[in-house]
Amino acid sequence: MAKITYIEHNGNSHTIDVANGLTVMEGAIQNDIPGIDADCGGSMACATCHVYVKQEWFDRINKKTEGEDDMLDQAYEPKKNSRLSCQISVSDEIDGLIINLPEKQV
Amino acid sequence: MIKTDALIIGAGPTGLFTAHQLKLIGLNCEIVDNLDKIGGQCIELYPDKPIYDIPAIPECTGEELTNNLIDQLKPFNIKFHLNERVEEVKKTKDEWEVKTNKGTEFITPNIIIAGGVGSFEPRKFAPKECEKFENISIFYSVKDKEIFKNKTISIFGGGDSALDWAIELSKNSKINLIHRRDEFRAAKLTVDKMNKLAKDGKINLFTKYQLKNVKGKENLESIEIENDDKQLKNLKTDFVLGFFGLIMQLGPIANWGLNLDKKTINVDTEKFETNQKGIYAVGDICTYPGKLKLILSGFHEGALAARGCFKLARPNEKYRFEFTTSSKTIKSRLGIKGD
DSSP states (O other): OEEEEEEOTTSOEEEEEEOTTSBHHHHHHHTTOTTOOOTTOSSSSSOTTEEEOOHHHHTTSOOOOTTHHHHHTTSSSOOTTEEEGGGOBOOGGGTTEEEEOOSOOO | OEEOSEEEEOOSHHHHHHHHHHHHTTOOEEEEESSSSTTTHHHHTOTTSEEOOBTTBSOEEHHHHHHHHHHHTTTSOOEEEETOOEEEEEEOSSSEEEEETTOOEEEESEEEEOOTTSEEEEOOOSSTTHHHHBTTTEESSOSOGGGGTTSEEEEEOSSHHHHHHHHHHTTTSEEEEEESSSOOOSOHHHHHHHHHHHHTTSEEEEESEEEEEEEESSSEEEEEEEETTOOEEEEEOSEEEEOOOEEEEOGGGGGSOOOEETTEEEOOSSSOBOSSTTEEEOGGGEEOTTOOOOHHHHHHHHHHHHHHHHHHHOTTSOOOOOOTTTOHHHHHHTTOOOO
């Protein structure tokens, strides 16, 4: 289990416990965190679960999967520290993770 | 005005199989889809990705699944209205009046929404100022390439559309190609060709840059691009093309008086009917307790919604359940000669 903090673009912050084995996207959807759409349901076929991860955490979470950057090209305002939250897996090691949400997904 | 027993919105796998079920029970139908081709998400998002959970098909790609569904519809003559988006749905006495963005009008007792996650639309530039120039100097697709002749075009994107147009338009125009990173997702051959043109000075390549701002009065005059280190560059440009793929928007469906749950439509599980009599929702766009967003669920939902349509389309007949293996009526509808 990991405590994950999702910070909306307007600054609203939500800290929740997410079970190991889920993805950061599933944690948000199951807890009704606004700001993540996940239209394709986690099959890496859209870019609507796009998030920013600050450098200190960026290097600690699992690396980008093949094709993830191709989808991020199609995200709203992608940056260097952009990730698809459906591709970040939750484990004890990322307890305390902070996720910043973009202004919008579509 | 086109009269039909049922109108299906969405030509993805669920919409296609729903059409099959309607035709089997003797109802006619037409299909409207915003995309320019049949297949929905399967064709637009993952034509080459293998799917492993279609019953009795161990493995098939999105494209193969679509082609098989189209094959299955062959015995029936179904009219598709592609490149059209349903805009208006209005209740008349006992029927629904439906209008598309191209002005096609339908009158039908039954509407089946098989719209996936909504309609596909191009992802647009983030800066607000871009809206002002949309369809004047900023475009998300190319309709008439002649307008670009001898002009300066700034093309954004790293996929096949961006690179194909950069290569094509570089013959007669000055091209800036801007992409947010060094790698391109376009086909390798296309990337090589683009790199050669960049080396020869036919394409000005700017990687790790994104659009920051656009400037101009009536027409666009210049754009500002910014890289990861916040360095700015000003580029004089006549036109801007953006190719960032497609996003899905619920669109006009939100205005039809349906009970929505976020981006999905609430339905019952007997007929997959919405809160509006004669409007059904099936596939990814519907929701109910236990809903699974699987293609196979869409098939089941479509089969039941099709039966639901029967009563409103044939108020004076009684629906009789029949098997395709034994029913002579169904076999004749399928064009299969008697035994």
